[in-house]
Amino acid sequence: MDNEKRAADPYSERLWVPLWWWPIAFAIAGLLAAEIHMGAPGVRAWLPYALLFPVPVWVLLWLSRHRVRVHGDASGTPELHADRAHLPVNFVSRAAVVAPTAKSAAMGRQLDPAAYVQHRPWIGPMVLLVLDDPDDPTPYWLISTRHPERVLAALGLPSAG
Incomplete structure (x- = not known):
């Protein structure tokens, strides 16, 4: 039903952030995770990466949540x-x-x-x-x-x- 409704819309646009923001966001998250890691063994070796890499995905998707639609x-x-x-x-x-x-x-x-x-x-x-x-x-x-x-x-x- 939702796809049929979208197909009938004369105009629909999602206001995505630029693609070049994604590598920059992941680089910042990687630097922060490496700063926390600092060569420590055990949980501190992988936990910062596992916790910090979803953050830029969430932030960039949240910034891209707005839509402009005409129907x-x-x-x-x-x-x-x-x-x-x-x-x-x-x-x-x-x-x-x-x-x-x-x-x-x-x-x-x-x-x-x-x-x-x-x-x-x-x-x-x-x-x-x-x-x-x-x-x-x-x-x-x-x-x-x-x-x-x-x-x-x-x-x-x-x-x-």
Whole structure:
């Protein structure tokens, strides 16, 4: 059932950490384990490696847990899911792609404190969705995604940027 649901989604993306982080994380865990080991015999020879090598796997998988997904709700209206939050497209008045070069400005002084932000520093582009909902105090959403044009196309929104 879950695979059928995913196949029907117009867009789905998991925000994985870069692949080059994995060897670095294992190298750090190996250095820490070797520091604890320090040539000692017995349990201290293998226990640090057994205990520390699962840590970078858990940390990197935990950092990669977020998803960006677009699918239709019960009425067929596209809906954006950014992790646990969801936004029906009928509440979006404008949408734009935030280029990696403009990301620091969008996340800096120009950022409204009431905005919903799902930012991943290892992903360059973002999607800006300006809301038009009088009952919601959130002015806009800023969502990290590797393919912002595909997200906007799946939502059926024209890109303004």
